[in-house]
Amino acid sequence: MRMPTTITATKDARPLAERVAHVADIAARYAGEVDAAARFPAEAVDAMRTTGLLGASLPTALGGEGLTLAQLGSIAAKLGAACSSTGMVFAMHHSQVLSLSRHLGGSASLAILAGRIASEQLLLASATTELGIGGDVRSSSCFVDLEGDKVRLIKNAPVISYGSEADLVLVTARRNADSAPSDQVLVVCDAANLTLEATGGWDTLGLRGTASMGYKLNALVAADRVIPEAYEAISAETMLPVCHVLWASVWLGMSRALVETSRQYVRSAARRSIGSVPPGATKLVGLIAELERFEALVEGLTARTESLFDDRDAMGGIGYQVSINNLKVTASELVAQVATAALAITGISGYRNDGQYSVARIFRDAQGAALMVHNDRIIANTARLILVQKG
Amino acid sequence: MSAVDTVRRVLDTHGKLKTPAGALTEDDDLYAAGMTSHASVNVMLAVEDAFDIEFPDELLTKTTFCSIRSISSAVEGLLEAAA
Numbered sequence: 001m002r003m004p005t006t007i008t009a010t011k012d013a014r015p016l017a018e019r020v021a022h023v024a025d026i027a028a029r030y031a032g033e034v035d036a037a038a039r040f041p042a043e044a045v046d047a048m049r050t051t052g053l054l055g056a057s058l059p060t061a062l063g064g065e066g067l068t069l070a071q072l073g074s075i076a077a078k079l080g081a082a083c084s085s086t087g088m089v090f091a092m093h094h095s096q097v098l099s100l101s102r103h104l105g106g107s108a109s110l111a112i113l114a115g116r117i118a119s120e121q122l123l124l125a126s127a128t129t130e131l132g133i134g135g136d137v138r139s140s141s142c143f144v145d146l147e148g149d150k151v152r153l154i155k156n157a158p159v160i161s162y163g164s165e166a167d168l169v170l171v172t173a174r175r176n177a178d179s180a181p182s183d184q185v186l187v188v189c190d191a192a193n194l195t196l197e198a199t200g201g202w203d204t205l206g207l208r209g210t211a212s213m214g215y216k217l218n219a220l221v222a223a224d225r226v227i228p229e230a231y232e233a234i235s236a237e238t239m240l241p242v243c244h245v246l247w248a249s250v251w252l253g254m255s256r257a258l259v260e261t262s263r264q265y266v267r268s269a270a271r272r273s274i275g276s277v278p279p280g281a282t283k284l285v286g287l288i289a290e291l292e293r294f295e296a297l298v299e300g301l302t303a304r305t306e307s308l309f310d311d312r313d314a315m316g317g318i319g320y321q322v323s324i325n326n327l328k329v330t331a332s333e334l335v336a337q338v339a340t341a342a343l344a345i346t347g348i349s350g351y352r353n354d355g356q357y358s359v360a361r362i363f364r365d366a367q368g369a370a371l372m373v374h375n376d377r378i379i380a381n382t383a384r385l386i387l388v389q390k391g
Numbered sequence: 392m393s394a395v396d397t398v399r400r401v402l403d404t405h406g407k408l409k410t411p412a413g414a415l416t417e418d419d420d421l422y423a424a425g426m427t428s429h430a431s432v433n434v435m436l437a438v439e440d441a442f443d444i445e446f447p448d449e450l451l452t453k454t455t456f457c458s459i460r461s462i463s464s465a466v467e468g469l470l471e472a473a474a
């Protein structure tokens with residue numbers, strides 16, 4: 001388990017764009033090594049800490065920078081282009097931060113805790129997936145059990161990204177032993193009040209740096225660490241929309257990197273056959289058109305989410321939920337398609353794990369997008385929604 | 392060979408100029424000397440190949456390729472930045 005954070009937020013006075021570029025440089029430098037060793041991108045996440053990026057999504061009243069969803073998405077894309085795993089860590093972390101900070105429900109102790117994310121640059125992880133339940137995030141079997149003024153929570157979590165590195169883990173569970181599977185709450189667990197017994201490793205096709213190991217999680221936390229608001233509302237108004245927008249942004253960044261590599265490859269081919277247009281150029285036109293559609297999709301849903309963000313009814317409304325579900329499904333398909341097209345353009349140079357035209361690492365990373373909360377599940381949920389949707 | 396000499400050689404091969412590049416001054420307008428925009432793409436690629444550089448988007452303008460001097464100074468700028 002990670003040692004308690006010692007870095008006290010040294011205020012980095014540089015403009016946001018410079019800080020992000022600095023983190024992206026570091027992420028790019030270690031991306032190959034992180035992937036090869038399937039290890040957490042510690043250098044890049046440390047750089048997020050020292051540049052204050054881990055608290056940036058919090059409102060200024062809580063010590064953050066009050067970044068908009070569009071700003072967070074733009075950062076997620078830049079980091080994702082440099083190192084997919086680093087981008088995903090950033091995206092997952094901030095979806096958890098907002099799930100807490102937007103649902104404090106007047107609790108002073110949760111507000112203090114949220115403030116610490118900025119002042120101590122805490123890293124947040126998520127444990128929604130549960131053994132036996134799989135990716136049905138709106139269903140839990142584990143439950144919150146009262147022990148004096150504390151609550152006990154034991155969860156068999158097959159996948160917690162960077163669980164061993166996190167300072168706080170947000171865990172879904174049934175409200176109590178008698179609650180229905182969908183009557184869930186979200187519990188904020190400090191690393192100090194929690195044991196994570198490893199149950200599975202993370203030797204995967206891609207996104208290897210997310211270090212998404214399996215754990216038996218056992219937490220004993222103060223009762224006020226249970227967010228009072230129902231998880232149903234947190235999920236609909238924050239967790240799901242922010243996850244889908246920021247994940248899609250990371251995948252967009254990965255796609256931009258793939259297109260850039262393809263472009264460089266085609267241009268180098270053109271230099272070798274001056275006077276004729278190399279065959280890859282025609283494919284590159286189609287790829288760029290696909291990237292443009294992807295950009296428009298992400299920009300549109302980010303703006304729509306931003307405009308509805310504080311309107312609880314609209315956020316929970318079926319029309320919006322259908323769109324935000326479709327964003328995840330479509331964006332995950334697009335990044336995989338872009339990866340396939342980039343491989344077709346770069347050929348054996350792209351297929352190689354080494355060399356300047358390799359697209360292999362991002363190609364593998366791109367395959368994870370459809371699986372992290374399986375598209376089949378999301379489509380099944382959306383299908384249920386449209387049955388009750390009116391016009 | 393200086394950058395200017397190499398640029399002249401590239402222009403002779405790919406520039407579709409009406410006169411040899413050696414007969415042009417460094418400031419003569421290459422488009423006026425017959426270089427089409429299609430030919431300028433080939434000049435760009437050949438210059439990249441000759442110097443092992445890549446022009447960034449912001450340099451891919453008509454003015455970068457309008458004279459021997461403008462091409463040479465863009466090349467020198469990129470070589471310096473890479474050094």
Ligand SMILES: Cc1cc2nc3c(=O)[nH]c(=O)nc-3n(C[C@H](O)[C@H](O)[C@H](O)COP(=O)(O)OP(=O)(O)OC[C@H]3O[C@@H](n4cnc5c(N)ncnc54)[C@H](O)[C@@H]3O)c2cc1C
Pocket residue numbers: 092125126127128129130133134135136159160161162207210212368371372373374376377380
């Ligand atoms: C890179 C990465 C990081 C992750 N990080 C985390 C994390 O930090 N925290 C966390 O909690 N989880 C995390 N997950 C887990 C993820 O969120 C999913 O919940 C998990 O991958 C689902 O596992 P599954 O595919 O085995 O299960 P399921 O979702 O159960 O899917 C299994 C199969 O069943 C089918 N299926 C199941 N239900 C339906 C349905 N209703 N309709 C149609 N088909 C269905 C699917 O097609 C699929 O083939 C991560 C996953 C990845 C890939």
